[in-house]
Amino acid sequence: MKKLGLLLLAMMISLSSCGGDNAKKAKESADQAVEATKDAASEAGDAVKEAAEKTADVAEEAAEKTADAAKEVVDTAKEAVSGVDGKTVFMNNGCIACHQVDKKTVGPSLKTIAASYVDKKDDMVKFLKGEGKAIVDPAQFAVMQPNLNTTKNMNDADLSALVDYMLSVK
Ligand code: HEC
Incomplete structure:
Protein backbone atom coordinates (compact mmCIF):
# COMPACT_ATOMS: atom_id res chain seq x y z
CA MET A 1 0.00 0.00 0.00
CA LEU A 8 0.14 7.94 -7.03
CA LEU A 9 2.22 10.77 -5.60
CA ALA A 10 4.73 10.41 -8.38
CA MET A 11 1.98 10.50 -10.96
CA MET A 12 0.39 13.57 -9.36
CA ILE A 13 3.71 15.38 -9.32
CA SER A 14 4.27 14.58 -12.95
CA LEU A 15 0.78 15.72 -13.88
CA SER A 16 0.79 18.99 -11.89
CA SER A 17 4.28 20.17 -12.73
CA CYS A 18 4.72 22.74 -15.49
CA GLY A 19 7.63 24.41 -17.26
CA GLY A 20 10.47 23.30 -19.51
CA ASP A 21 11.65 20.34 -17.47
CA ASN A 22 8.22 18.70 -17.47
CA ASP A 85 -3.82 -63.21 26.09
CA GLY A 86 -1.89 -66.50 26.35
CA LYS A 87 -4.11 -68.08 23.72
CA THR A 88 -2.92 -65.49 21.20
CA VAL A 89 0.71 -66.26 22.09
CA PHE A 90 -0.06 -69.97 21.59
CA MET A 91 -1.71 -69.34 18.21
CA ASN A 92 0.82 -66.80 16.96
CA ASN A 93 3.79 -69.06 17.66
CA GLY A 94 2.48 -72.03 15.72
CA CYS A 95 1.92 -74.30 18.75
CA ILE A 96 -1.59 -75.06 17.49
CA ALA A 97 -0.03 -76.87 14.50
CA CYS A 98 0.86 -79.81 16.77
CA HIS A 99 -1.32 -79.28 19.84
CA GLN A 100 -5.08 -79.43 19.49
CA VAL A 101 -7.30 -78.82 22.48
CA ASP A 102 -8.58 -82.34 23.08
CA LYS A 103 -7.18 -84.71 20.52
CA LYS A 104 -3.68 -85.99 19.98
CA THR A 105 -2.18 -85.01 16.63
CA VAL A 106 1.58 -84.63 16.14
CA GLY A 107 1.87 -83.65 19.78
CA PRO A 108 -0.21 -84.44 22.85
CA SER A 109 -3.49 -82.56 23.26
CA LEU A 110 -3.60 -79.51 25.50
CA LYS A 111 -5.85 -81.47 27.88
CA THR A 112 -3.26 -84.22 28.20
CA ILE A 113 -0.47 -81.71 28.79
CA ALA A 114 -2.55 -79.75 31.33
CA ALA A 115 -3.39 -82.99 33.18
CA SER A 116 0.34 -83.76 33.54
CA TYR A 117 1.11 -80.27 34.83
CA VAL A 118 -1.63 -79.76 37.44
CA ASP A 119 -0.16 -77.42 40.09
CA LYS A 120 3.16 -77.42 38.26
CA LYS A 121 3.12 -74.10 36.43
CA ASP A 122 6.74 -73.42 37.39
CA ASP A 123 7.81 -76.77 35.93
CA MET A 124 6.17 -75.98 32.59
CA VAL A 125 7.85 -72.58 32.51
CA LYS A 126 11.18 -74.32 33.16
CA PHE A 127 10.51 -76.89 30.43
CA LEU A 128 9.71 -74.12 27.93
CA LYS A 129 12.88 -72.27 28.93
CA GLY A 130 14.83 -75.42 28.08
CA GLU A 131 15.67 -76.02 31.74
CA GLY A 132 13.35 -78.96 32.46
CA LYS A 133 12.64 -82.51 31.33
CA ALA A 134 9.73 -83.74 29.22
CA ILE A 135 7.17 -85.58 31.35
CA VAL A 136 4.27 -86.00 28.95
CA ASP A 137 5.77 -88.02 26.11
CA PRO A 138 9.56 -88.08 26.53
CA ALA A 139 10.01 -90.48 23.60
CA GLN A 140 8.72 -87.75 21.25
CA PHE A 141 10.70 -84.92 22.81
CA ALA A 142 12.89 -84.50 19.68
CA VAL A 143 9.79 -83.32 17.78
CA MET A 144 9.02 -80.69 20.39
CA GLN A 145 12.60 -79.57 21.02
CA PRO A 146 12.96 -77.01 18.15
CA ASN A 147 10.01 -75.08 19.58
CA LEU A 148 11.96 -74.42 22.74
CA ASN A 149 14.08 -71.98 20.71
CA THR A 150 10.90 -69.92 20.34
CA THR A 151 9.67 -70.21 23.93
CA LYS A 152 13.18 -69.68 25.41
CA ASN A 153 13.31 -66.27 23.75
CA MET A 154 9.90 -65.09 24.96
CA ASN A 155 9.73 -62.43 27.62
CA ASP A 156 8.46 -63.50 31.06
CA ALA A 157 5.01 -61.93 30.57
CA ASP A 158 4.43 -63.77 27.28
CA LEU A 159 5.70 -67.07 28.63
CA SER A 160 3.63 -66.80 31.81
CA ALA A 161 0.46 -65.98 29.83
CA LEU A 162 1.18 -68.88 27.45
CA VAL A 163 1.57 -71.37 30.30
CA ASP A 164 -1.57 -70.02 32.04
CA TYR A 165 -3.49 -70.64 28.83
CA MET A 166 -2.13 -74.18 28.38
CA LEU A 167 -2.99 -75.04 31.99
CA SER A 168 -6.47 -73.52 31.70
CA VAL A 169 -7.58 -76.12 29.14
CA LYS A 170 -9.54 -78.77 31.00
C1 HEC B 1 6.21 -79.82 15.39
C2 HEC B 1 5.16 -80.12 16.34
C3 HEC B 1 5.11 -79.29 17.59
C4 HEC B 1 4.98 -77.94 17.71
C5 HEC B 1 4.90 -76.89 16.59
C6 HEC B 1 4.91 -77.65 19.13
N1 HEC B 1 4.99 -78.80 19.85
FE1 HEC B 1 4.89 -78.97 21.86
N2 HEC B 1 5.14 -80.96 21.71
C7 HEC B 1 5.26 -81.68 20.54
C8 HEC B 1 5.43 -83.09 20.84
C9 HEC B 1 5.61 -84.20 19.82
C10 HEC B 1 5.40 -83.18 22.23
C11 HEC B 1 5.57 -84.46 23.05
C12 HEC B 1 7.04 -84.58 23.46
C13 HEC B 1 7.25 -84.00 24.85
O1 HEC B 1 6.52 -84.36 25.75
O2 HEC B 1 8.21 -83.22 24.98
C14 HEC B 1 5.21 -81.83 22.76
C15 HEC B 1 5.11 -81.50 24.07
C16 HEC B 1 4.88 -80.23 24.60
C17 HEC B 1 4.75 -79.95 26.00
C18 HEC B 1 4.84 -80.95 27.14
C19 HEC B 1 6.30 -81.10 27.53
C20 HEC B 1 6.55 -82.27 28.46
O3 HEC B 1 6.72 -82.02 29.67
O4 HEC B 1 6.57 -83.42 28.00
C21 HEC B 1 4.54 -78.60 26.11
C22 HEC B 1 4.37 -77.80 27.38
C23 HEC B 1 4.55 -78.07 24.76
N3 HEC B 1 4.75 -79.10 23.87
C24 HEC B 1 4.37 -76.76 24.45
C25 HEC B 1 4.46 -76.25 23.15
C26 HEC B 1 4.37 -74.86 22.85
C27 HEC B 1 4.18 -73.75 23.85
C28 HEC B 1 4.49 -74.74 21.50
C29 HEC B 1 4.54 -73.47 20.67
C30 HEC B 1 5.59 -72.53 20.98
C31 HEC B 1 4.66 -76.08 20.98
N4 HEC B 1 4.62 -76.96 22.00
C32 HEC B 1 4.79 -76.36 19.64
C33 HEC B 1 5.20 -81.17 19.26
C34 HEC B 1 5.12 -79.83 18.94
Whole structure:
Protein backbone atom coordinates (compact mmCIF):
# COMPACT_ATOMS: atom_id res chain seq x y z
CA MET A 1 0.00 0.00 0.00
CA LYS A 2 2.86 2.37 0.78
CA LYS A 3 4.30 1.65 -2.64
CA LEU A 4 0.97 2.37 -4.28
CA GLY A 5 0.82 5.73 -2.47
CA LEU A 6 4.28 6.59 -3.71
CA LEU A 7 3.21 5.68 -7.21
CA LEU A 8 0.14 7.94 -7.03
CA LEU A 9 2.22 10.77 -5.60
CA ALA A 10 4.73 10.41 -8.38
CA MET A 11 1.98 10.50 -10.96
CA MET A 12 0.39 13.57 -9.36
CA ILE A 13 3.71 15.38 -9.32
CA SER A 14 4.27 14.58 -12.95
CA LEU A 15 0.78 15.72 -13.88
CA SER A 16 0.79 18.99 -11.89
CA SER A 17 4.28 20.17 -12.73
CA CYS A 18 4.72 22.74 -15.49
CA GLY A 19 7.63 24.41 -17.26
CA GLY A 20 10.47 23.30 -19.51
CA ASP A 21 11.65 20.34 -17.47
CA ASN A 22 8.22 18.70 -17.47
CA ALA A 23 9.39 15.83 -19.62
CA LYS A 24 12.41 15.18 -17.38
CA LYS A 25 10.22 15.17 -14.25
CA ALA A 26 7.73 12.85 -15.89
CA LYS A 27 10.55 10.46 -16.72
CA GLU A 28 11.86 10.60 -13.15
CA SER A 29 8.38 9.84 -11.81
CA ALA A 30 7.98 7.00 -14.20
CA ASP A 31 11.36 5.57 -13.10
CA GLN A 32 10.31 5.85 -9.47
CA ALA A 33 7.06 4.12 -10.24
CA VAL A 34 8.93 1.26 -11.97
CA GLU A 35 11.28 0.90 -8.97
CA ALA A 36 8.37 0.90 -6.54
CA THR A 37 6.57 -1.76 -8.56
CA LYS A 38 9.71 -3.90 -8.71
CA ASP A 39 10.17 -3.63 -4.91
CA ALA A 40 6.54 -4.53 -4.31
CA ALA A 41 6.77 -7.55 -6.62
CA SER A 42 9.94 -8.81 -4.95
CA GLU A 43 8.42 -8.33 -1.50
CA ALA A 44 5.33 -10.27 -2.54
CA GLY A 45 7.55 -13.05 -3.91
CA ASP A 46 9.43 -13.28 -0.61
CA ALA A 47 6.17 -13.44 1.31
CA VAL A 48 4.87 -16.30 -0.85
CA LYS A 49 8.15 -18.18 -0.45
CA GLU A 50 8.06 -17.73 3.31
CA ALA A 51 4.44 -18.92 3.49
CA ALA A 52 5.26 -22.00 1.42
CA GLU A 53 8.20 -22.84 3.69
CA LYS A 54 6.01 -22.47 6.78
CA THR A 55 3.33 -24.71 5.24
CA ALA A 56 5.93 -27.37 4.48
CA ASP A 57 7.23 -27.19 8.06
CA VAL A 58 3.74 -27.55 9.51
CA ALA A 59 2.96 -30.48 7.20
CA GLU A 60 6.21 -32.23 8.13
CA GLU A 61 5.52 -31.77 11.83
CA ALA A 62 1.99 -33.11 11.44
CA ALA A 63 3.24 -36.16 9.54
CA GLU A 64 5.80 -36.89 12.27
CA LYS A 65 3.16 -36.59 14.97
CA THR A 66 0.81 -38.91 13.08
CA ALA A 67 3.54 -41.52 12.65
CA ASP A 68 4.39 -41.32 16.37
CA ALA A 69 0.74 -41.71 17.34
CA ALA A 70 0.31 -44.70 15.03
CA LYS A 71 3.41 -46.36 16.49
CA GLU A 72 2.07 -45.85 19.99
CA VAL A 73 -1.24 -47.49 19.09
CA VAL A 74 0.57 -50.49 17.60
CA ASP A 75 2.84 -50.81 20.66
CA THR A 76 -0.12 -50.65 23.02
CA ALA A 77 -1.96 -53.28 21.00
CA LYS A 78 1.10 -55.55 20.99
CA GLU A 79 1.50 -55.14 24.74
CA ALA A 80 -2.16 -55.95 25.32
CA VAL A 81 -1.88 -59.08 23.19
CA SER A 82 1.36 -60.38 24.67
CA GLY A 83 0.71 -59.37 28.26
CA VAL A 84 -2.83 -60.58 28.60
CA ASP A 85 -3.82 -63.21 26.09
CA GLY A 86 -1.89 -66.50 26.35
CA LYS A 87 -4.11 -68.08 23.72
CA THR A 88 -2.92 -65.49 21.20
CA VAL A 89 0.71 -66.26 22.09
CA PHE A 90 -0.06 -69.97 21.59
CA MET A 91 -1.71 -69.34 18.21
CA ASN A 92 0.82 -66.80 16.96
CA ASN A 93 3.79 -69.06 17.66
CA GLY A 94 2.48 -72.03 15.72
CA CYS A 95 1.92 -74.30 18.75
CA ILE A 96 -1.59 -75.06 17.49
CA ALA A 97 -0.03 -76.87 14.50
CA CYS A 98 0.86 -79.81 16.77
CA HIS A 99 -1.32 -79.28 19.84
CA GLN A 100 -5.08 -79.43 19.49
CA VAL A 101 -7.30 -78.82 22.48
CA ASP A 102 -8.58 -82.34 23.08
CA LYS A 103 -7.18 -84.71 20.52
CA LYS A 104 -3.68 -85.99 19.98
CA THR A 105 -2.18 -85.01 16.63
CA VAL A 106 1.58 -84.63 16.14
CA GLY A 107 1.87 -83.65 19.78
CA PRO A 108 -0.21 -84.44 22.85
CA SER A 109 -3.49 -82.56 23.26
CA LEU A 110 -3.60 -79.51 25.50
CA LYS A 111 -5.85 -81.47 27.88
CA THR A 112 -3.26 -84.22 28.20
CA ILE A 113 -0.47 -81.71 28.79
CA ALA A 114 -2.55 -79.75 31.33
CA ALA A 115 -3.39 -82.99 33.18
CA SER A 116 0.34 -83.76 33.54
CA TYR A 117 1.11 -80.27 34.83
CA VAL A 118 -1.63 -79.76 37.44
CA ASP A 119 -0.16 -77.42 40.09
CA LYS A 120 3.16 -77.42 38.26
CA LYS A 121 3.12 -74.10 36.43
CA ASP A 122 6.74 -73.42 37.39
CA ASP A 123 7.81 -76.77 35.93
CA MET A 124 6.17 -75.98 32.59
CA VAL A 125 7.85 -72.58 32.51
CA LYS A 126 11.18 -74.32 33.16
CA PHE A 127 10.51 -76.89 30.43
CA LEU A 128 9.71 -74.12 27.93
CA LYS A 129 12.88 -72.27 28.93
CA GLY A 130 14.83 -75.42 28.08
CA GLU A 131 15.67 -76.02 31.74
CA GLY A 132 13.35 -78.96 32.46
CA LYS A 133 12.64 -82.51 31.33
CA ALA A 134 9.73 -83.74 29.22
CA ILE A 135 7.17 -85.58 31.35
CA VAL A 136 4.27 -86.00 28.95
CA ASP A 137 5.77 -88.02 26.11
CA PRO A 138 9.56 -88.08 26.53
CA ALA A 139 10.01 -90.48 23.60
CA GLN A 140 8.72 -87.75 21.25
CA PHE A 141 10.70 -84.92 22.81
CA ALA A 142 12.89 -84.50 19.68
CA VAL A 143 9.79 -83.32 17.78
CA MET A 144 9.02 -80.69 20.39
CA GLN A 145 12.60 -79.57 21.02
CA PRO A 146 12.96 -77.01 18.15
CA ASN A 147 10.01 -75.08 19.58
CA LEU A 148 11.96 -74.42 22.74
CA ASN A 149 14.08 -71.98 20.71
CA THR A 150 10.90 -69.92 20.34
CA THR A 151 9.67 -70.21 23.93
CA LYS A 152 13.18 -69.68 25.41
CA ASN A 153 13.31 -66.27 23.75
CA MET A 154 9.90 -65.09 24.96
CA ASN A 155 9.73 -62.43 27.62
CA ASP A 156 8.46 -63.50 31.06
CA ALA A 157 5.01 -61.93 30.57
CA ASP A 158 4.43 -63.77 27.28
CA LEU A 159 5.70 -67.07 28.63
CA SER A 160 3.63 -66.80 31.81
CA ALA A 161 0.46 -65.98 29.83
CA LEU A 162 1.18 -68.88 27.45
CA VAL A 163 1.57 -71.37 30.30
CA ASP A 164 -1.57 -70.02 32.04
CA TYR A 165 -3.49 -70.64 28.83
CA MET A 166 -2.13 -74.18 28.38
CA LEU A 167 -2.99 -75.04 31.99
CA SER A 168 -6.47 -73.52 31.70
CA VAL A 169 -7.58 -76.12 29.14
CA LYS A 170 -9.54 -78.77 31.00
C1 HEC B 1 6.21 -79.82 15.39
C2 HEC B 1 5.16 -80.12 16.34
C3 HEC B 1 5.11 -79.29 17.59
C4 HEC B 1 4.98 -77.94 17.71
C5 HEC B 1 4.90 -76.89 16.59
C6 HEC B 1 4.91 -77.65 19.13
N1 HEC B 1 4.99 -78.80 19.85
FE1 HEC B 1 4.89 -78.97 21.86
N2 HEC B 1 5.14 -80.96 21.71
C7 HEC B 1 5.26 -81.68 20.54
C8 HEC B 1 5.43 -83.09 20.84
C9 HEC B 1 5.61 -84.20 19.82
C10 HEC B 1 5.40 -83.18 22.23
C11 HEC B 1 5.57 -84.46 23.05
C12 HEC B 1 7.04 -84.58 23.46
C13 HEC B 1 7.25 -84.00 24.85
O1 HEC B 1 6.52 -84.36 25.75
O2 HEC B 1 8.21 -83.22 24.98
C14 HEC B 1 5.21 -81.83 22.76
C15 HEC B 1 5.11 -81.50 24.07
C16 HEC B 1 4.88 -80.23 24.60
C17 HEC B 1 4.75 -79.95 26.00
C18 HEC B 1 4.84 -80.95 27.14
C19 HEC B 1 6.30 -81.10 27.53
C20 HEC B 1 6.55 -82.27 28.46
O3 HEC B 1 6.72 -82.02 29.67
O4 HEC B 1 6.57 -83.42 28.00
C21 HEC B 1 4.54 -78.60 26.11
C22 HEC B 1 4.37 -77.80 27.38
C23 HEC B 1 4.55 -78.07 24.76
N3 HEC B 1 4.75 -79.10 23.87
C24 HEC B 1 4.37 -76.76 24.45
C25 HEC B 1 4.46 -76.25 23.15
C26 HEC B 1 4.37 -74.86 22.85
C27 HEC B 1 4.18 -73.75 23.85
C28 HEC B 1 4.49 -74.74 21.50
C29 HEC B 1 4.54 -73.47 20.67
C30 HEC B 1 5.59 -72.53 20.98
C31 HEC B 1 4.66 -76.08 20.98
N4 HEC B 1 4.62 -76.96 22.00
C32 HEC B 1 4.79 -76.36 19.64
C33 HEC B 1 5.20 -81.17 19.26
C34 HEC B 1 5.12 -79.83 18.94
